[in-house]
Amino acid sequence: MENFIEKLSEAQKQELERQYAIYSNGVQEIVPAHELKNKIAKSLFTNQPLKIKLGLDPSAPDVHLGHTVVLNKLKQFQENGHTIQLIIGDFTGKIGDPTGKSVARKQLTDEEVKHNAKTYFEQFGKILDMEKVELYYNSKWLSPLNLEDIINLAASITVARLLERNDFSERLATGKPISLHEFFYPLMQGYDSVMLESDIELGGNDQHFNVLMGRHLQEYFGKEKQVVVLLPLLEGLDGVEKMSKSKGNYIGVDEAPHEMYGKTMSIQDEMMGKYFDLVTDFSLAEKNEIKEKLESGTLHPRDAKMLLGRTIVRMYHGEEASIHAEEHFKTVFQKGILPTDIPEVTWTGEESVPVIDLLVQLDLQKSKGEARKMIQNGGVKINGEKVEDLHLLLAIEDKMIVQVGKRKFVRIKK
Template sequence: MDVDVSELQKNKIEEQYSVLTSNVTSVVEKAELKRKIKDSVINNKPLNVKLGLDPSAPDIHLGHLVVLKKLKQFQQFGHKIHLVIGDFTGMIGDPTGKSESRVQLSKEEVEKNARTYVEQFGRILDMRNVEVHYNSSWLEKLNIKNLIDLLSTTTVARMLERNDFTKRFNNQTPIYLHEFLYPLFQGYDSVALHSDVELGGNDQQYNLLVGRRLQDHFDQSKQVVMTMPLLVGLDGKMKMSKSKHNYIGITEKPDIIFGKIMSIPDIQMLEYYKSISTFSDKEIDVIEKKMNSNLINPKDVKVMLAKDIIKQLYNQKSADSAEQEFNNVFKKGQVPNQIPNFAWNGDSEVSISTLFTTTSLLPSKGAAMRMLKNGGLRINSKKLKEGDSKVTVSDGMIIQVGKRKFLRIKY
């Protein structure tokens, strides 16, 4: 082999390995990944990189952007991305992190949710170079003999190594046999695709490692498992999740995304930069040093982050407009350009607490009264006073909670 070409290939291998292993939680095994990258470069053959998706909900949030960013890096190096929509496994339900058996989705529900993924993932990935699979296409073909063979690859003891199953077993919470099938079926997806690399959140490591074991059982080269950090939500405590109401949806309007990012606790900003921004490691190091030296305002750091993420999901113009909207509302006290409508069907004169709870701007009348006491309620930009009790509802009136929640009444 020509020395110059060999040296060029070596540089490509080192570059890919460095980029692809940055900001990951774990790689099983690193030596295998480097070997696979080397074989790919030398033979000019892309790696098969897999991401499995359980379509239990129709929308994705910025937490998914962590793994999507890594997939994009693989894609930019010329590797083949395989998205596996778990339409079959979704009817079982992933037991990961669950304290009880999950409700099984119908085939119609799974298919409806799955259809939204392609459009949403297309905001980050070049879907022209992505293969989308539905695992029912191979799992539905398994017969009883195949199923018995699959079940023979693991033991009950090994299944109980999972923290969620262990907790449920110790708490005498029922564990149903069909739940044991989920990691086996997800692992079989890797066999069906001959995947070289599989990505997932660090809470998915058990399921991903099952794929390695099954590939070995079926005399295939074992996939490398790469797990990604879980993005902490807006509360600064729990992982981002729709069920925990601490999420930022990637299809939300730019001004909403901007406002939510500005509410992230300062201590979480660098994690967001490292996990989902397009800033380089060197740029992030500079930002961190400036923050530690009080040479930059944390608010300005959040603005840069918000604009970067919106640019990824939309475009630069949307990012600039969202910043302007934020400044108009939060700095100048103006009303947003776009306000959701609420069709009012109640009485024309109601209590303030009824108005703000019926419109779901506040969860309870007690919360409404506390917000009123603190001066956080407005109607048509006029602050309501603690002594106010009732209000006359009119068409077009704008009600407001704090600086971020607005509704226009249609009556």
Template sequence: MSEEIASQLEIIRRGTVDLISEAELSSKLTKKKVLNIKAGFDPTAPDLHLGHFVLLRKLKHFQDLGHSIHFLLGDFTGMIGDPTGKSETRKQLTKEEVLKNSKTYQDQVFKILDSKKTKIVFNSEWCLPMKVEEVLALTAKYSVARLLERDDFSKRYKSGNSISLVEFMYPLFQGYDSVVMESDVEIGGTDQKFNLLVGRELQRDYGKEAQCVITLPLLVGLDGEKKMSKSLGNYVGISESPIDMYGKLMSISDDLMWNYFELLTDVAMTQIESWKSGMKSGNIHPKIVKTEMALAIMDQLHPKEENRSAIDEWNRIHDPKNRSIPDDIQTVQVGSEFFADKNPQLAFLLNKFEFTTSVSEGRRLIKNGGIYVNDEKISDEAFSLEKGNEYTIRQGKKGKFIKLVT
């Protein structure tokens, strides 16, 4: 193995769970200087977060190494809905919803990837024109028994929950994408491993060279427990402002920080181990290391000067000696309709006025002590507002404010 290929493999390996197989990948790199790298995204939601960033960074690694990136937007499969990890049949999206989300995805993706060196493809280009006999030929390549080996299908089948035939088609169409695109490598999360391997097998069935498969771990969210998800409110959006991004990243546990370093930054592992030792011995404060982590992530998404200004502002707001309310604080008049039945809960109002993305996120923040009302920390998830008062709300970890006038 040449030094160049060994160097590429070292970069590619970082943060991966599966590499199937390294010997094959080494062979491809030897035979072909430029590999076709595939990663598929079903545009079922409009916003990307740091969980998606893990995969996008690996694409960036390949791009920086001179390989060809094929960013597949599954506008066709997105209308089917990926059944991965679901306990019941998913609601199918309309073509209009998928196309709208696809446009938003592209705007965000090019914050990370070089638009001039990235090929955006849509699988409707080859899936929609397929004739019935072509679809039947595709289904003949795989048995129902093999599809039921997939963990989520197996669990649903055993528990008596329905599985539509359309859902069975999803991994086949995703695999067929690899056949058409002639991908050398496909990258996805560990939850996509079954689908990626289907693509590998279908390529062989269609007389093509099998792709290598790389899986990456699912990023744990800010709560330190569940995978990052917008619906759970434990996420950091890649388009969020620097000050919001910094505040959220500073809220994670010290233990989780090391995982973020490995998956979301290119900081050398030797440096990370040095910081670990320094924190363990008490020679370095965790906040210093966590700030380094936050900057290493933020500098990939925002201009460096904006990030450092945001951190200065965040520290100014959170300095107990100099805590101040911004001049441009959002003020909302809470109408009498909110008090028609009973006093409204704060978590509900925070979501209503777009301070949080969901009621559950508001409840989680309150429960974890992340919300201050008139500079007093609250922890009661059912905290309610009374009529005839002013409430200055601060999200403690982010320095984010809103004033509710009842």
């Protein structure tokens, strides 16, 4: 790639530095950083937008704040006029895992893929301007590949290089099987970049190997190499593990405002800076100001966290919902009194019910097992009184208030 930086005017050079500061803020790694500058320079010099790629797994369309780290970064590129290329990995989705070993990679029908893509679209629309986004299904170019094409593709990479991927080398070393077809997933992902001539690919830090494959394959096929921007992984509410739905430590972008606000308030203080950086839409200057105030003690951590909660709710539900969610939180948790908008449920069941059954029937707990645990942990109250007997038989009364955890309430109507 030729050097565009040296061709820029002084004003363009300033614009280059401005954009670079935005894009490089809060990232884990840029491979390589000087090429990102040159890509921006190319865009400024040729007056053409850059193509920014993000690949999506069509089997997991529930978007949570962990995903928004990369979406917020995409948004920065979009706000500066660059083109977002979203790729639904439907080819992989439709073939599933032929060995049937991976539950996550079950075979999807065309309808499921379309449905999941739509779900992505709706959720992404809360962050990105979806009218300007380019959407691709990679089955378009992967399905027609024949054995000769694939032999050519496979010839681009050595087995040793593939075994450098952490999970592969680990599995080989510990005798856990790697099916040969698994070697093809990074190649397919990389081939997407060849077909779309992406300038930049974004990914979570755990996608390091896969997104670099795009760079490798573009070079092999004589294309300009993409720059790889790796984003940090966001720890979930537990502050330890990567946010994920399966671990239950997530805040979904589709969750109700007061749920979202309440979960945010449960984040550990030390994580707050990272959350401000990665999941809010504050400018770089604003983020720095908050961090400075926190350090100097002029901003109380509780107030900062409430700002974070308001901001997250505002981003996904709007200003009004965010104020309401904060009020709700203050009422329930800070003042220790009941909220005013407790949902009412008309009781049509037995006159008296074991408390465990009641919780499940009211949909406050998913299973008897969970209900039992919640009682044992002291998380269940009837009319404000903690339930301590697992086998308590309750006589159902009108206006009875059942509370589970800090935020779930039901008022019984009889």
